[in-house]
Amino acid sequence: xxxxxxxxxxxxxxxxxxxxxxxxxxxxxxxxxxxxxxxxxxxxxxxxxxxxxxxxxxxxxxxxxxxxxxxxxxxxxxxxxxxxxxxxxxxxxxxxxxxxxxxxxxxxxxxxxxxxxxxxxxxxxxxxxxxxxxxxxxxxxxxxxxxxxxxxxxxxxxxxxxxxxxxxxxxxxxxxxxxxxxxxxxxxxxxxxxxxxxxxxxxxxxxxxxxxxxxxxxxxxxxxxxxxxxxxxxxxxxxxxxxxxxxxxxxxxxxxxxxxxxxxxxxxxxxxxxxxxxxxxxxxxxxxxxxxxxxxxxxxxxxxxxxx
Amino acid sequence: xxxxxxxxxxxxxxxxxxxxxxxxxxxxxxxxxxxxxxxxxxxxxxxxxxxxxxxxxxxxxxxxxxxxxxxxxxxxxxxxxxxxxxxxxxxxxxxxxxxxxxxxxxxxxxxxxxxxxxxxxxxxxxxxxxxxxxxxxxxxxxxxxxxxxxxxxxxxxxxxxxxxxxxxxxxxxxxxxxxxxxxxxxxxxxxxxxxxxxxxxxxxxxxxxxxxxxxxxxxxxxxxxxxxxxxxxxxxxxxxxxxxxxxxxxxxx
Ligand SMILES: Cc1cc2nc3c(=O)[nH]c(=O)nc-3n(C[C@H](O)[C@H](O)[C@H](O)COP(=O)(O)OP(=O)(O)OC[C@H]3O[C@@H](n4cnc5c(N)ncnc54)[C@H](O)[C@@H]3O)c2cc1C
Ligand SMILES: Nc1ncnc2c1ncn2[C@@H]1O[C@H](COP(=O)(O)O)[C@@H](O)[C@H]1O
Numbered sequence: 001x002x003x004x005x006x007x008x009x010x011x012x013x014x015x016x017x018x019x020x021x022x023x024x025x026x027x028x029x030x031x032x033x034x035x036x037x038x039x040x041x042x043x044x045x046x047x048x049x050x051x052x053x054x055x056x057x058x059x060x061x062x063x064x065x066x067x068x069x070x071x072x073x074x075x076x077x078x079x080x081x082x083x084x085x086x087x088x089x090x091x092x093x094x095x096x097x098x099x100x101x102x103x104x105x106x107x108x109x110x111x112x113x114x115x116x117x118x119x120x121x122x123x124x125x126x127x128x129x130x131x132x133x134x135x136x137x138x139x140x141x142x143x144x145x146x147x148x149x150x151x152x153x154x155x156x157x158x159x160x161x162x163x164x165x166x167x168x169x170x171x172x173x174x175x176x177x178x179x180x181x182x183x184x185x186x187x188x189x190x191x192x193x194x195x196x197x198x199x200x201x202x203x204x205x206x207x208x209x210x211x212x213x214x215x216x217x218x219x220x221x222x223x224x225x226x227x228x229x230x231x232x233x234x235x236x237x238x239x240x241x242x243x244x245x246x247x248x249x250x251x252x253x254x255x256x257x258x259x260x261x262x263x264x265x266x267x268x269x270x271x272x273x274x275x276x277x278x279x280x281x282x283x284x285x286x287x288x289x290x291x292x293x294x295x296x297x298x299x300x301x302x303x304x305x306x307x308x
Numbered sequence: 309x310x311x312x313x314x315x316x317x318x319x320x321x322x323x324x325x326x327x328x329x330x331x332x333x334x335x336x337x338x339x340x341x342x343x344x345x346x347x348x349x350x351x352x353x354x355x356x357x358x359x360x361x362x363x364x365x366x367x368x369x370x371x372x373x374x375x376x377x378x379x380x381x382x383x384x385x386x387x388x389x390x391x392x393x394x395x396x397x398x399x400x401x402x403x404x405x406x407x408x409x410x411x412x413x414x415x416x417x418x419x420x421x422x423x424x425x426x427x428x429x430x431x432x433x434x435x436x437x438x439x440x441x442x443x444x445x446x447x448x449x450x451x452x453x454x455x456x457x458x459x460x461x462x463x464x465x466x467x468x469x470x471x472x473x474x475x476x477x478x479x480x481x482x483x484x485x486x487x488x489x490x491x492x493x494x495x496x497x498x499x500x501x502x503x504x505x506x507x508x509x510x511x512x513x514x515x516x517x518x519x520x521x522x523x524x525x526x527x528x529x530x531x532x533x534x535x536x537x538x539x540x541x542x543x544x545x546x547x548x549x550x551x552x553x554x555x556x557x558x559x560x561x
Contacts (some may be wrong), residue, residue, distance in 0.1 A: 010473060069478070070441065070451050093471040096437050097453045100406070104442035109407045109526035112436050122530065127434050131325040132334050135530040174450035175480040178466070182474035191472075195560070219561075231491065237456070238474045244430065244490060246472070252560040263321070269538055273558045275550065281543075290541035290558065293550050303547045308561075 001030025001120055004080060006089035006098070007048045007057075009036060009068070014044035015092075016051075017192035020154035022090035022147040023051055027155065028117040029086050031055045034161075037065035037076060045163050054161040062168035067177035068094045072169070074101040079169040081106060081142060086120070091146035099146050108140035115148040129243040129266035149191060150249040150270060183236060190222040190239065195252045196271070198224030198241055200264075201232060202257020202278065202297060209234040211301050212256060218308050224248065224268075226258045242267035257297050260285025277301065309423035311354040311363045313388065314413055315347040315370050317379040318433040331531040336400050343379045346428025348386075350488045352495035353458060354426050355387040362460050363424070365389045369416055371396050371409050377511065384506035385498030391511040392416060396523050403434055408516075408523040410442035415519035417447060422483065424465070429454050429487045440487035450480035456491045 003026045008015035014036070026032045032053060036045040037060040045059040058080070064072045077087060077098070087102060089095035091113045103110035115133070116124030122137045123145065190196065197219060199212035209229070216223045225235035227242060241248055243266035253271035258264060260276070260283055268274070269288055276289035279296050286292040293300060319325065320340040328335050343351075357363040368383040370376040371394045380391035394412050396404050417425065427440035444451035452458075452467035456475070459466040460482070468477045470489045480486075498506070516523050544550045554561045 067476075067478075070444075070453070074445065093454065093469075097441065097451075100436075100438035100441035101445040101451065103438070104407060104410060104445035107407075109405055110436070110438050110442070111527070112438060125435075126535070127532075128319070128325040128334060129432065129435065130535060132327045132532050133535050134532050136527040137530055138527050140526050172448070172450075175452070175478050178477040178479050180474065180476050227490070236474060237470045237491065238472060243432070243435070252554070252558075262324070273554070273560050274538075274541075275554070286543070287540045288538045291550055291553050292541065292543045293547070294543060295547075300547055304551070307547060307551055 001086065002084045003030050003032045003086045003088055004077070004084040005032050005034045006077065006087070006095060007034045007036045007044060008090050008092050008094065009038050009041050009044045012038065012040040012044060014047040016047060017154055017189065018090035018092055018149050019048065020051055021149035021152040022088060023053065023155040024152040025114065025117055025147045026086070026088045027053050029120050033058060033084070035060070035077070035080065037073065038068070039063040039066050049161040049163050050157050050159055052156040052158045054159050056161050057163040058166050059163050060166050060168055064168060064171045068098070069175050069177060070097045070101050071172040071174045073098045074105060075169040075172060077102045078105045084142070086143045086145065089146050090149045095146050099144055103144040106142055106144065108142050108144055109138065111136065111138065111143065111145040113148045114145045115151045129262050130269065131262065148247060150247045187216065188220070188222045190224055190246050191248055193222035194250050195219050195221035196224045196248050196250045197221045197254045197256065198226065198258060199229055199235065199256050200226035200258030201228035203229060203234055206234045215254070215301055215305050218305050226264050255285050255289070256301060258285055259283050260288065309363050310365045310367060310420055311357055312417060312420060312422040312425045313347065313350045313354050313366065313368045313383065314409070314425070314427050314439065315351065315368050315379050315383050316344040316428070316431050317341050317370060317372055317376040318344045318431055321345055321432055327532055327534040331533055333401055333529070333532045341375070343382050344428050344431050346430060346488055346490065348495040349490060349492050350426040350428055351383045351386050351388060352493050353488060356493065357460065358387070367392065367420060367422065369394065369413065371404050371412055373397055373400050375400070380511055381506050382498065384509045385503040386496060387502070390509055392514060393511060394514045394516060396516050404523055405525050405527065406436050406438040406442055407526060408521065409439050410446055411521045412516060412519055412523070413443050414446045415521060424483060425485045427485065427487045429489050440485050444485035447485070450484045452478055452480045452484060453487045454489045455486050456489050458486060458492065
């Protein structure tokens with residue numbers, strides 16, 4: 001067994017949390033080499049080398065990899081694939097974009113969102129918005145998988161693997177990056193935060209969503225949202241939690257004005273403690289909440305903020 | 309330009325999924341089935357491109373059981389021009405894997421020569437999020453996944469994508485495969501006259517053998533189980549009680 005793990009790089013920095021969680025899963029399969037790609041990613045490669053259990057870091061510093069576009073990234077990974085039995089990445093939007101392309105180029109099936117490693121060819125993954133867990137065995141010569149990071153603990157820091165520079169693969173030059181629209185924030189990242197406070201349609205407006213943000217800041221939490229809240233323009237798309245948004249499993253998840261549709265539960269039901277604040281005592285969210293408060297959020301949330 | 313839209317027949321998103329007690333899968337007998345919600349959005353987008361004069365014909369394709377005809381008729385009633393059904397199994401429990409679907413779609417693309425393929429971002433049954441990317445790879449085309457805005461500008465498509473950090477805009481060369489996210493548009497409902505008209509629109513029936521594609525799965529399902537359930541906890545009477553419980557009982561504050 002030999003695993004190639006695609007490191008998650010954003011703006012030249014390693015996303016340590018997601019990479020380290022995928023590394024934990026990858027180490028269950030075999031020795032791990034991490035691939036870091038993108039001009040100026042030297043720092044990311046150096047950080048990856050410190051993750052515990054990494055054997056080697058490959059660094060492809062060509063500028064064609066800067067925006068993690070699917071076609072050049074897939075070409076690069078395929079050019080390296082000969083040396084590995086498994087190609088693994090955290091199930092981020094970048095990896096979900098790239099790895100199925102890699103799998104098809106290698107004529108193998110991709111295993112998306114793996115939540116459990118049974119052995120080197122058998123894996124668990126959620127289907128039907130997490131309402132069922134499927135155990136599948138792959139008969140392909142190479143396994144290509146993305147890892148659901150919320151189910152793995154991050155590997156520790158404490159290694160010093162060698163970093164090897166590698167050349168670029170031919171760029172298919174089919175796509176060009178135009179712009180990123182990202183809002184920077186001092187809050188913790190949604191997928192790695194210990195506490196997440198989420199608001200739903202019940203919050204009612206973008207202005208009132210500040211109430212959710214205030215509570216989050218009081219708790220040092222990340223802010224999440226239901227799809228309805230995002231669709232209504234109360235919150236940006238990258239805050240969406242659920243089947244088609246982000247999957248989170250913090251110590252504490254506070255759902256405010258969220259009904260608890262299965263598609264939302266898919267993204268948060270593995271949280272350790274769930275609190276729901278909703279004025280409808282029949283709301284399905286109460287069926288998964290450890291602590292439910294039936295109340296109007298416009299009185300409960302300010303009270304909570306003042307008393308914490 | 310022709311636009312090709314693959315549409316999948318899946319369990320309706322409102323249905324509560326039941327895992328079979330023997331671990332052999334999810335119960336799909338007598339369950340309401342619908343078009344994958346993402347694919348409705350792809351169909352809608354294709355029709356809008358046609359209405360805007362940017363596409364001449366919208367072709368919908370479905371791969372699976374014969375009953376997928378209903379899904380195709382829904383797409384035709386929304387406004388697609390013609391349909392292709394590739395009957396790849398007669399067992400409603402059998403899911404055709406994205407790699408096999410992508411190979412069949414490639415064969416359809418080779419025959420029909422569309423300028424754009426609009427897929428859903430993910431099928432809500434297997435949650436794979438793979439077919440569009442795989443098809444794009446097999447064709448050697450450009451890809452733009454998770455689209456929440458799409459503009460055709462001459463030989464390029466300008467696509468805004470929903471990514472983990474926010475939004476990203478990219479320019480891809482046509483022909484391209486674009487996978488659509490839920491915020492791209494609001495799909496229309498088919499009117500009764502259009503539902504009647506759809507019954508007369510062409511629906512071609514094919515099999516994987518017609519395209520020389522092997523759909524043997526690469527993944528064997530060992531078992532399907534229910535996830536560890538979560539029990540409802542307690543209702544607290546006040547904010548004070550909530551804070552006390554979180555501090556003393558749960559120890560998370
Ligand atoms: C294919 C597909 C994928 C989807 N993916 C996702 C996903 O990833 N994430 C997601 O979240 N959803 C997703 N959805 C949407 C999902 O089905 C629900 O529509 C959505 O989660 C509902 O959001 P909500 O709970 O905020 O809104 P609602 O269901 O409208 O609930 C609002 C809640 O607020 C409560 N409320 C109102 N006013 C107050 C008040 N003053 N005080 C206290 N409580 C109040 C109400 O009692 C109600 O329970 C998806 C749907 C589809 C079809
Ligand atoms: N059996 C199928 N028939 C038609 N289209 C499909 C099929 N399977 C997948 N697709 C298309 O590929 C998209 C992504 O599916 P998946 O990769 O399975 O999550 C869907 O939204 C459809 O557009």
